[in-house]
Amino acid sequence: MTNLPYGINAWLFLNEDEPTNTNYNSPSSCFQSLIQYRTYNSVNFLGLAFFEIAPVASSAAAEYTIKIGDAPHPGGLSNQDYLNYILRDARRVNPNIKFLATMQYSGESTLAGIFSGAGSPEAQAAAFANNLLVYLKNSGMNGLDVDWEGDVSTLMTQQQFKILFSTIRQVFDQQPVKFWLSFTPASPTESIDYDTVNSAFDFISPQLYDGVPLSAYPESGINPAKIGYGAQFEPDNSKPNTSAQQVWQAVERGFKYQSKTYGYQDIFVWRLNSGNFQFEQAQFMILSQLAYPPAGNSFDDAAIIGAAGQPTITQMTIRSGDVLNAIQADSTGTGKYNAGTNGKVFMLPQHGGDSGGSHTIEIPLDNPIVSITGYTGVWYGWQCVLQLTLTAQDGSTYGPYGSMNGSTSRTPFAQNAPSGQSVVAFRGSTVTVPLADGSQTAIIANLSAIFG
Known part of the structure; x- marks a missing residue:
């Protein structure tokens, strides 16, 4: 329809x-x-x-x-x-x-x-x-x-x-x-x-x-x-x-x-x-x-979050199992020109599929995410993000998400926000992989933070 x-x-x-x-x-x-x-x-x-x-x-x-x-x-x-x-x-x-x-x-x-x-x-x-x-x-x-x-x-x-x-x-x-x-x-x-x-x-x-x-x-x-x-x-x-x-x-x-x-x-x-x-x-x-979902498997929320005035992420929904299956960030509109119509929150698109377990985390406005760390590698032959951890301004962490079971190589990565900035969105790509029951799902192939 x-x-x-x-x-x-x-x-x-x-x-x-x-x-x-x-x-x-x-x-x-x-x-x-x-x-x-x-x-x-x-x-x-x-x-x-x-x-x-x-x-x-x-x-x-x-x-x-x-x-x-x-x-x-x-x-x-x-x-x-x-x-x-x-x-x-x-x-x-x-x-x-x-x-x-x-x-x-x-x-x-x-x-x-x-x-x-x-x-x-x-x-x-x-x-x-x-x-x-x-x-x-x-x-x-x-x-x-x-x-x-x-x-x-x-x-x-x-x-x-x-x-x-x-x-x-x-x-x-x-x-x-x-x-x-x-x-x-x-x-x-x-x-x-x-x-x-x-x-x-x-x-x-x-x-x-x-x-x-x-x-x-x-x-x-x-x-x-x-x-x-x-x-x-x-x-x-x-x-x-x-x-x-x-x-x-x-x-x-x-x-x-x-x-x-x-x-x-x-x-x-x-x-x-x-x-x-x-x-x-x-x-x-x-x-x-x-x-009209973007063609191909890449995603980049920089333009959306830029148009929104780079509001702070206040909630994330992460899906994971062996690896990082999907991410979705919710942002709080702040200031006169981004107040929203529901009080404050809007959702960026979900990136990745619906497999794995769902984890929703609340992120205080005064303690934003300032770095992402984790591992990329090969999982049953597929190059992907194996695990993700989010670190807040006060040093507290969320995660890790992704057990890395079934992986055959692991390469660590870390991205830190410049002074005075925080993670406001993400860019990256997904890859479609088969599941044991014969179905398919998308998982996160690579991931980078957007700071603002």
């Missing part, structure tokens, strides 16, 4: 700068973090918020196009500057990324406003659809995202909804390249024409973090086969998600409607640049790894 044909997607809100008093080009900016840690590599569709309708000055009739909303930024930069930077920088990181213009949902500049002048709704919709296409082509963007809530959902009639979005779909479909139409409702409303939603929009991602149950959407008329999962790692909404794992568990099992199980079509995350941006960006990258 986890095909996700439209991938894992996210929004950026161009009005907001985090940390406070930074701008786009500040080294510590939430926007620079997306570049530095290559978070854009995990994004299929990036919704840029919020766009407004704007009159076409050269038109004799009352025609509209779109423009990015206005907001000032430190250093005299504008939202248009930010838009230009993001289109440039995100595509440099990820040449396959697609950009959606996410429309404003409140005020006088929502999509409902294109019907405010004289003329038939059909002509107004056609003029807007064609002007929209010109804007998207000229700016290098790939489609429109409709945030359906607030004023736009009450001011636009059901008939106008049908006319507008079926017209946009028709204009988009006449192009030699694909242009996308996304619908992200906060709740079902009477102003939605559901036949048009099902026929005109490529994918539909309900904002499940606003508290409306998923069942409300297919019950209202949205085709359940087109529904995605709207997620959020910001604590201000009704039902914020607590971790990438929590989102993925829900997505992986799909959902039931009228006794049939459906898979989600995408995951759309609001957003990557709030006051909790380090947590958001790290969770988004973990979510991508859960959905």
Whole structure:
């Protein structure tokens, strides 16, 4: 149930700068973090918020196009500057990324406003659809995202909804390249024409973090086969998600409607640049790894933990038997920008298989792990990590994990954190080995600590 044909997607809100008093080009900016840690590599569709309708000055009739909303930024930069930077920088990181213009949902500049002048709704919709296409082509963007809530959902009639979005779909479909139409409702409303939603929009991602149950959407008329999962790692909404794992568990099992199980079509995350941006960006990258495990057998959590601000490991789950089977680190988000939505803790991905015994250790924040030691060697013909011991700042130890039974060679290793640093994550590789019962499992082939 986890095909996700439209991938894992996210929004950026161009009005907001985090940390406070930074701008786009500040080294510590939430926007620079997306570049530095290559978070854009995990994004299929990036919704840029919020766009407004704007009159076409050269038109004799009352025609509209779109423009990015206005907001000032430190250093005299504008939202248009930010838009230009993001289109440039995100595509440099990820040449396959697609950009959606996410429309404003409140005020006088929502999509409902294109019907405010004289003329038939059909002509107004056609003029807007064609002007929209010109804007998207000229700016290098790939489609429109409709945030359906607030004023736009009450001011636009059901008939106008049908006319507008079926017209946009028709204009988009006449192009030699694909242009996308996304619908992200906060709740079902009477102003939605559901036949048009099902026929005109490529994918539909309900904002499940606003508290409306998923069942409300297919019950209202949205085709359940087109529904995605709207997620959020910001604590201000009704039902914020607590971790990438929590989102993925829900997505992986799909959902039931009228006794049939459906898979989600995408995951759309609001957003990557709030006051909790380090947590958001790290969770988004973990979510991508859960959905699309890295090819090959190597792993490296440096980018995830870097995006998170290098928080301290406060819990580890280690699986071991004869050798080191798997590791998983849990980190405590500290500071304003990595507070989490569940209080503090998030889990990095597990590396290795599920064989061996499980050992969970709690690591005090004021006594972090500062070194790892152990042995590598050959176990029944396989080169791997035979044993691991963790040493805390006060000299206390955890382990050893791995009895080394069955090994034929043993080489010691030790890695110590520089002064003032601790172990914050790991990199290494796994190898798949056969088990006595005929099954297979992954074990840790080599391991290095990441310090921060």
